């Protein structure tokens with residue numbers, strides 16, 4: 035009942051509901067306008083409110099008795115380092131880092147790109163930007179230089195903050211040459227790069243442009259928090275769309291802070307002072323929301339983990355961390371648990387550690403598949419809660435709201451819509467589908483606080499991609515159904531976006547890259563199911579006539595090309611030559627049918643198909659895998 039009441043109130047009277055939640059934060063100016071529309075006719079939250087997220091996440095707690103509480107625990111098995119920062123220590127570092135940026139002329143509204151591994155300085159850099167009202171854009175370390183360059187050109191940063199290297203298990207990935215390469219490729223040239231020299235690799239610096247983090251920060255005076263408007267952007271986070279051009283999701287300051295604070299209790303059932311751990315990366319939205327912002331806005335202790343679920347050093351590392359820091363809630367992607375399950379199927383490591391502090395395990399990033407859910411529940415004896423969200427929303431759209439009312443779990447379901455999200459399943463014409471029937475998942479407007487209301491510099495792309503398909507609704511890009519108890523089952527993307535090890539990637543972008551190979555006439559890249567990573571991309575390639583090339587040689591070249599252009603994270607390892615791709619009579623590649631064949635699901639031969647034999651060939655090729 036508690037959930038139903040909370041949810042009903044949020045939908046029926048969003049103004050009152052979110053005004054009440056906004057009052058949980060200490061604003062410089064409390065908003066009078068709660069929900070309104072901006073000059074583009076798009077909903078916005080708390081338009082006349084003023085606040086500063088870094089103040090609320092750090093200084094506020096120091097002023098309210100948490101100065102000596104640990105704010106951030108850094109645990110890095112890859113460098114054998116453990117370090118803790120109290121709220122006071124973290125705030126002081128952040129204020130100095132903000133001073134360092136201010137000395138370089140960074141002010142409110144300027145962009146700063148952060149290209150860093152999972153080290154405390156990444157968090158410090160993000161908060162330093164927030165302190166000044168500068169807009170950060172964190173780029174995941176696994177992306178290759180062309181991806182970084184595309185983000186630099188789009189965000190036009192004044193400064194880039196980076197480190198000499200990241201560490202992948204035992205492999206040192208030098209970031210500086212990647213950054214230098216990206217800056218050669220980009221049209222936009224930032225004024226300065228601030229580089230943190232890690233002991234594992236020494237970056238070569240470019241005179242006049244590059245600054246050493248350590249010496250520069252020592253010369254800086256602490257900077258104060260700058261009040262910003264609730265609608266001012268806190269950050270831009272690029273995510274994959276259906277084309278090669280990444281989409282800059284813009285996160286506003288006020289709506290984000292309110293939703294983050296609310297979610298810590300409502301979704302994760304955390305109290306200030308509890309230890310919360312999101313095992314993700316600061317380069318992804320989960321890292322932004324639940325390693326950095328939400329736990330600290332709520333006065334919790336957050337864990338920043340530089341390692342992998344396995345191999346650093348073993349499949350017990352997650353449980354070791356839970357025991358060592360008395361973690362109350364653990365949040366990660368199902369792929370991490372599948373990796374642990376593969377190494378430790380009987381859960382021997384789980385038995386070795388004291389997990390009594392842990393109350394809930396949360397999973398997101400991809401659907402928590404029932405076998406992984408069953409295994410984890412059985413081996414840990416804990417409640418394992420799936421929840422569904424996107425970079426665009428910044429927090430869960432559907433969840434088991436454990437801080438309001440923990441509902442019975444249904445394996446394979448993200449449970450129920452979260453407060454403020456009016457979730458509908460629509461058919462192609464925009465009509466609600468009957469209970470239990472699968473369709474496009476859409477959210478009736480207005481979206482609740484924290485959700486994007488534009489793409490950086492391209493409001494039309496936002497309208498076209500999300501709002502125009504179903505007027506009055508936001509299109510999620512996911513398909514699924516709602517059952518008779520109101521539980522939502524998210525079954526996967528309906529577009530050309532795939533999820534590889536919880537990482538969102540665009541097959542459209544991979545097609546552009548594969549298609550740029552001189553031997554390739556045309557191609558299709560689709561996601562196929564994978565037991566560990568959820569999905570993996572594979573390429574089906576038609577060769578230009580008159581060109582002689584061996585399949586294995588071509589595969590190697592295409593794999594290298596995708597790795598060079600997108601990065602290792604794309605996990606593109608398979609490509610097959612085919613004589614033709616299935617197309618409609620008007621020449622459109624039947625990607626959906628290819629996806630169905632690849633997934634091994636039943637499919638109907640589309641009536642518009644030009645040459646049905648092409649489907650038989652694809653089936654035969656994919657059977658060979």
Ligand code: COA
Pocket residue numbers: 174175176177200202207313314315318320342343344366367369370373398399534535536537567601602603604605
């Ligand atoms: N910097 C540089 N390279 C990176 C990187 C980073 N930050 N992150 C990943 N890579 C590289 C990997 O080293 C790997 O390279 P390789 O092809 O040369 O081996 C490649 O990108 C693919 O990485 P990944 O898909 O992560 O595979 P993996 O085999 O290294 O690890 C898992 C598999 C399941 C252990 C890992 O994906 C994982 O821990 N996932 C957790 C989920 C997660 O964090 N999701 C984020 C959203 S919640």
Ligand code: AMP
Pocket residue numbers: 273319397398399400401402420421422423424425426448510511512524525526527533536537538
């Ligand atoms: P990202 O923006 O990288 O967080 O990826 C968002 C996409 O990941 C969603 O649109 C879904 O396709 C998928 N996703 C995330 N969480 C879940 C989940 N719990 N269940 C099903 N799909 C999910």
